[in-house]
Amino acid sequence: MHRSDGMMLGEGQEIEITGIIMRSQMIRGQSIATITNGNETYKVIGKEPLANGIAKVSGILGESEGETVLYANSVETIFGDLAKNECKKIAEGAGKTIPIMDIEPLVTDEIMNALKPKIAEAARKILTARKLGRFILLRFHGDADGVSGAMALTKLCRMYAIQQNSAVYSVKDAMKDLAQIHYETMPLVIILDFGSSDESAEGIQLLKASGAEVLVIDHHPCGEKIKKNSDLFVSPWIVDDAQNAEHETFGPEPKTLNAKQKTGDPSQYPAGYLAVEVARAGGLNNENYEVEPLSRISCAGDKSGIMKIDEKDKERALVLDYMASYSGFGNNLDFYENIMKKPELFQSMLLQAKEKIEQIYESVGKTAKITEESGIKIVSIDLEKLAKKHEFPSKGKIATRVFESTQHECSNTGKPLVVIGYGGGSVVFRVNEDAVARGIEANRIIEQIKESMPDFAETGGGHAKAASVRVRDGFEQNVAKEAVEIIKRLVGSKSIS
Template sequence: MKEKCSECGGTGARESSIQKCPECKGSGKPKSMNLMELSENDVNSFLKGSSVCEKCGGSGEVEIKDPCPSCGGDGFLYNCDLCGKSIDHLIDGREICKSCNEVKVVHVLDDSCDMNELSVGKYYHAEVNNLASFGAFVNLNSNLRGLIHSSNIKAKLEPGERLVVEINEIRSDGKMDLLPRIVGEHKVVEVEKEIPVRISSELKDYVGKLVRIEGEVLQVKQTGGPTIFVISDEGGIIPCAAFESAGERAYPDIDSDMVVSLTGEVNLRGEDLQLEVKSMKQLTDEREQTVRQRIDRILDQRAEPHDIEFLVKSKLLEDLRPEMKEVARIIKKAILRSRPILLRHHADADGMTAGVAIEKAILPLIREVNGQDGEYYFYKRSPSKAPFYEIMDVTKDISFALEDAERHDQKLPLVVMVDNGSTEEDVPAMRQALIYGIDMVVVDHHHPDKVVDDYLLAHVNPAHVGGDFGQTAGMLSTEVARMINPDVTEQIQHLPAIAAVGDRSESDEAYQYIDLVSSRYSLEDLQDIALALDFEAYWLKFNSGRGIVNDLLNFGDYIRHKKLVSLLCEQARAMMDEQLEACMPNVKSQQLPNGAIMNVLDVENYAHKFTFPAPGKTSGEVHDKICRKNEGKPIVTIGYGPDFAVIRSRGVKMNIPEIVRQLHEEIVGGGVNGGGHLVVGSIKFVGGMRKKVLSKLVEKIGQYEVDMEI
């Protein structure tokens, strides 16, 4: 490869000085002349005295130039075509350095190469294909075949044998006459067809044409026919089909997460584009890094969250905006890289609205990137019974993720936790996920513990900016969903109001969200939807129940929505009334030293089990009924079982996470753990220590300040 010398501009020299002509000594006249060698015109000019010095042209001066030191006076700089090193001059008219000229060059043809990349006299690596009486047919690549005539075969050849051949002749009909060659030390040069690199989003303009793309392998799927490589580049993803033989793995050395250069023909399969692979190879070192950086740069731009205005006015939300944008960015980038999304949420009205808000935002993007059936391979929503990530949850998630990775060659998922994930109780499960390289982000409003941030990519929690549980997960997740995909705003803007009512939020944001949708949903409507969600969540257990939940949240037929909500509320209220009828006579009350009224109920022995409402919901309903009878008074209700207690309070400025930590330290052998919000939560303990734990719990609650102006 040569390029014009920048030092001399291609002239090969640089101006030095003007000097007296050395031939004529500055006279401009010729020093001497041989009349016998002059033409008739030159003789006439000489006789007339008009003959001039040939060197200076009669001026008596000449311009003396020094050779350019950069190019040595050649005007061009050369680089060896084989090794790329700078060279001073051509060797036998070829741009090749001395060391490469002394070593034989053997070319390896990429499968994209055709006759245009061949040259007579050059050496090529080849493989014997089959034998005939008149010679041996050998392949230079999957497209090019030539013949070694039997007269040129000195040693026996076998099919599949590798050898070096020289092209002796290329005939007009494309047939090649090859000669076997034995080479000692030699240099291998890979030859690719020179095709511009395209990006996947451009391929619709190149149907039927040969193109080259560079990108990361997301998946490798073996079908009964070809092997499908799903490639991601800065334009998106493209499925690439490579065929070896029916059901046989093509390019077995290429796996997911590798960066490859791929040449193929663009074809249509139905309405979708597919690349029929001609050649593919892994990129390494500098080329790999260049491609990865190029893809990451573009994906970072595409993953940038939308700069939305929040649905309500809130300084707290504005303070949380950077963390919310980071969660949105991570989720969008995972989608663009075809990384599965596993959405975990608490199984109540707040958790379900939070999860569905994210779901509605990301499903259109997942389909856009991975096709219409992409959601079945790249998305899963799973409710969690507890308001934290349990060991049972993570065990299921890891198991399913590993099975999908093996079955579909998928990456391990990004876990998105909403309405759980902020507390120390989540850490054991998070540590398991981290071992497998599963990344996690959290949008939650439970009182956070700092330790969880060691395991998360991003964490949204109102407590980080001075807020509390009143800013519910459903509110926060809806705004994050709008940052991901603002097109779903109208569809999901009623979800924060349902979350606020379902979680009994009294924050300023809650009232604004409720007022935002008041023309479509009355407060009674919102309460009914929240109750129906809680009721259905109990029966769904660990099932996402997408269809039923969509109907409850009015994403389908409105008439069916109204009928379903009405029926479920009727059933839920009947079961709650039956539960309260059994529970209320067994509630024991006492006044604490701080003036709060303490109510306790043994939900194990004085409540219906294995039915709706569950112990937590039962304790909440008992608490609400007692609060209605004692307006303006501070109330605490504890529903306890053999090894747990559920706490509900009004007007007592307690801190349940702090109480749990103190009980854990003070009661040796109690096995106390738990958490929740500051004034609403639950604790667990070992059954044999129940009396001591509950006594200490009541003692600590009685020490907190109360608000007498409720």
């Protein structure tokens, strides 16, 4: 048997290794486990129980059932900060030997070129966790963007995947995850397509305090706390200019830039697409799995224009949204993938999804109120009677359908448009490009709502063109009216109609 430094290890040789104990079990009165320090890995056999964790094991190499094993003479379990430091050192050492693919992103522009180092680091963290046998928990947002990204990451390595139907990683979510990872050694928790806002800070802090490593992949506008709380934050909103010094000069030291200082809209780089790039950097490609189509589904689901999509991509995204509305399938992501491969069932779901959207849209006219404020067309919709909880279409989908129809009318004239849907404990916003150009941004409206109505607005966020906020039941219409007043202030209107 050889060590990584090339030295031969032979039967009867006494060795000592400090590493991560995993897959520990008792068989016929013997404790059997695996220990790795990131470079060497041994099967360990001992008389005393070997608990999962960090330990220093001394023993003699021998043979059992045709393989080299380490017969443990002594086991010293390491706890506390020493264990955390040792685990971090092991992970760093193991990560250095993992090859990462240096490939062009599917979208080649300034933002994606700047994100390449973080994408490579994310791939390295995931592959390092796989190499060390660490537990990986993936929480993905329950829509086409989140599902497609989760499908890509879970093809890179085995993960326990949980669907998340909220944009906030709450303390309640953290408590559920802590119960899952409590006995794991330095687990890796991946939060995909949500969790960037400061409202997720407390939940993520609990993960960090438990000893978990936290990786966040998201494309929503981020708060300051996420950059401090996560071990790695992959986001188009925060990019490093070190890779783009030829375009912008900010002095000799690398600086972190808001992506708005670069080209393009950061929100247009969906988290599912970013996850695909992480998977590609980790070695996943169209030869071992059709990964690139997932990026197009992600873009279709989030109405992103960063890459060319066709009608089939839109249909796949719609079916994923339809399925996700009814489900929280745990780690059974294969169910989503299998539906996409069954033409008859896929077409049935697609037809149902389209019919449900159109049925709801036909009823919208009875509740919609159209006004104009300072040249801004505002469509307000009472969603209380239209959207059913945990069913398709969601409040956001209904607002999007109304927006797309009204936008078709506004696009010819260049009229700014804002759609506000309220009901069922939330208020959702859809904003067109012309409104954004005049300073009307959905996430900005929500931030001002939180300031002006702190007793009614709870959690929320999103993009400049699409966002939502949870509000106290019964006060949705009040918040919607306040949003109209905020729009007036944002465009400088002095009149209140």
